[in-house]
Amino acid sequence: MTTIDGSSIKKLVVACDAGMGSSVMLAGQLKKQLKKNGVVVEHSPVAQIPKDADVVVTQAGLADRAKGVVPDVPVVPFQLFLGDPKVAKIVKAIQDGTTVEV
Amino acid sequence: MKTLNSTFGLSLQRGNRTMSAFTPTVTGSGPRAAIQRFGAFLAGMIMPNLGAFIAWGLITAITIPNGWINLIARGTGAIAQDATVPFAAQVSTVVGPIIVFLLPILIGYTGGRQVHGQRGAVVGAIATMGAVVAPVALGLVPPFTTGITAPENITGLGPNFLAGLIMGPLAGVVLKAWDRLVDGKLASGFEMLVDNFSAGIIGGAMAIVGIYILGPIINFINGGLGAIVDLLVESRLLPLASIIVEPAKVLFLNNAIGNGVLVPLGVQQAGTSGGTSILFMIESNPGPGLGILTAMLLFGPRAVRPTVPSAMIVHFLGGIHEIYFPYVLMKPILVVAAIVGGAAGVLSFVVLGGGLLAAASPGSIIAYVLVSAPGTLLPNILGVLISAIVAAVVGSLVLGFGRSEKVAMDLDEANATNAANKGRKTAVAGS
Numbered sequence: 001m002t003t004i005d006g007s008s009i010k011k012l013v014v015a016c017d018a019g020m021g022s023s024v025m026l027a028g029q030l031k032k033q034l035k036k037n038g039v040v041v042e043h044s045p046v047a048q049i050p051k052d053a054d055v056v057v058t059q060a061g062l063a064d065r066a067k068g069v070v071p072d073v074p075v076v077p078f079q080l081f082l083g084d085p086k087v088a089k090i091v092k093a094i095q096d097g098t099t100v101e102v
Numbered sequence: 103m104k105t106l107n108s109t110f111g112l113s114l115q116r117g118n119r120t121m122s123a124f125t126p127t128v129t130g131s132g133p134r135a136a137i138q139r140f141g142a143f144l145a146g147m148i149m150p151n152l153g154a155f156i157a158w159g160l161i162t163a164i165t166i167p168n169g170w171i172n173l174i175a176r177g178t179g180a181i182a183q184d185a186t187v188p189f190a191a192q193v194s195t196v197v198g199p200i201i202v203f204l205l206p207i208l209i210g211y212t213g214g215r216q217v218h219g220q221r222g223a224v225v226g227a228i229a230t231m232g233a234v235v236a237p238v239a240l241g242l243v244p245p246f247t248t249g250i251t252a253p254e255n256i257t258g259l260g261p262n263f264l265a266g267l268i269m270g271p272l273a274g275v276v277l278k279a280w281d282r283l284v285d286g287k288l289a290s291g292f293e294m295l296v297d298n299f300s301a302g303i304i305g306g307a308m309a310i311v312g313i314y315i316l317g318p319i320i321n322f323i324n325g326g327l328g329a330i331v332d333l334l335v336e337s338r339l340l341p342l343a344s345i346i347v348e349p350a351k352v353l354f355l356n357n358a359i360g361n362g363v364l365v366p367l368g369v370q371q372a373g374t375s376g377g378t379s380i381l382f383m384i385e386s387n388p389g390p391g392l393g394i395l396t397a398m399l400l401f402g403p404r405a406v407r408p409t410v411p412s413a414m415i416v417h418f419l420g421g422i423h424e425i426y427f428p429y430v431l432m433k434p435i436l437v438v439a440a441i442v443g444g445a446a447g448v449l450s451f452v453v454l455g456g457g458l459l460a461a462a463s464p465g466s467i468i469a470y471v472l473v474s475a476p477g478t479l480l481p482n483i484l485g486v487l488i489s490a491i492v493a494a495v496v497g498s499l500v501l502g503f504g505r506s507e508k509v510a511m512d513l514d515e516a517n518a519t520n521a522a523n524k525g526r527k528t529a530v531a532g533s
Contacts, residue, residue, distance in 0.1 A: 017354055018149050021424060064132065064135050
């Protein structure tokens with residue numbers, strides 16, 4: 001369990017295997033949702049997650065690799081690319097500036 | 103504590119998940135992560151260049167002697183049956199050079215860049231060139247093939263993607279080692295001279311290594327791979343590939359297998375002059391995923407059913423297959439549906455004579471239509487539909503037509519929804 005402070009997040013990275021397909025789709029959705037909060041949302045291949053990310057969102061099957069790439073950044077693993085409650089939780093925490101356990 | 107995490111937890115990963123709550127960060131060094139990493143490295147050389155693959159596939163489909171332009175012109179009587187439209191003939195001259203040179207060089211360039219940035223990219227491209235022309239330079243005949251003579255000039259060369267996949271990163275590694283060696287040791291003002299000439303000399307040397315040492319080895323491997331692929335296709339054993347490919351896909355090895363392995367082999371098989379290959383379709387077929395999502399929509403856990411329709415659109419039209427993997431991981435038995443559906447699709451492609459001109463990436467039905475050859479369009483669409491139907495039927499079967507849902511899943515939400523929908527559930531189960 002990692003506790004994430006939503007108000008401290010300035011850069012959220014969505015990672016997938018190639019950084020070209022599913023991560024782009026999810027990043028597009030999160031960008032819209034987090035537009036007002038001034039959070040930078042980027043997508044990247046899991047092997048090249050930028051070190052200055054504040055939080056990484058990735059599919060559970062890739063979470064181990066993400067943790068290996070950026071051991072110091074909290075990684076939020078989710079299951080479903082559409083409508084996953086964990087993604088909704090982190091988005092809400094950022095929007096409301098509250099803390100969340102993932 | 104009952105968290106949303108465990109609500110949506112996978113039975114496959116639950117043990118691991120529980121541990122990670124109490125143990126330090128997972129290292130990411132397990133075999134699955136290692137295979138994923140290597141696969142991502144291979145796919146990472148191919149995927150950034152897919153635009154070039156698609157441009158090649160489209161030009162090929164439209165302009166080759168039996169492409170769309172000439173077929174339509176002949177069909178409408180505008181030209182004689184054995185003639186070609188001048189525009190098509192002129193444009194089609196780029197087909198050979200793109201696949202023989204541009205695509206392997208792009209792969210080698212990208213491979214070098216992955217290892218050592220822009221400088222690595224440049225030496226990777228130079229080195230790739232050596233291995234690509236080796237068959238002409240040395241008069242090499244690919245082994246395991248009969249009736250083929252050594253190419254006398256570049257027009258006799260085949261697509262040599264392995265040259266890029268091997269030479270690009272290798273040249274990048276050599277230059278990186280050199281740069282590390284001299285780092286901080288150069289006299290001020292001589293950096294540019296040393297940087298440019300080290301890249302030029304190492305790139306040139308790697309091209310020579312490509313011609314004399316790795317080119318012949320790659321030529322030998324290409325011949326062997328080609329023979330294996332031909333054997334699999336001719337003996338109609340290709341559907342068995344789904345037994346490996348479909349489970350690997352849902353473990354997020356889809357890019358590794360599809361773009362890292364099958365696309366290079368497919369290009370090799372399709373050749374330089376508008377041939378088609380089924381290898382492009384083994385991993386990228388959107389049929390099995392659509393079938394699984396259909397089964398999930400009808401008989402999956404109630405809590406996730408509302409998410410399925412949009413997933414179907416993203417998967418089948420958008421070609422992002424990752425979207426259906428979580429549903430299979432949620433109900434691992436569904437992998438049976440993926441395998442049977444995938445194999446049914448490949449078998450249909452083999453029997454009906456399907457094949458794609460170039461990689462369908464992403465694996466969307468739209469990409470399938472666009473990179474089909476005129477003669478393979480119908481078999482391809484039929485094969486996709488057959489695999490979707492088979493996967494949907496098998497998927498519904500293994501989901502017990504919704505009856506085993508409550509037993510198999512520990513979804514609080516699902517149970518709650520179930521209670522609310524009791525009447526409807528009975529109706530479905532009884533139908």
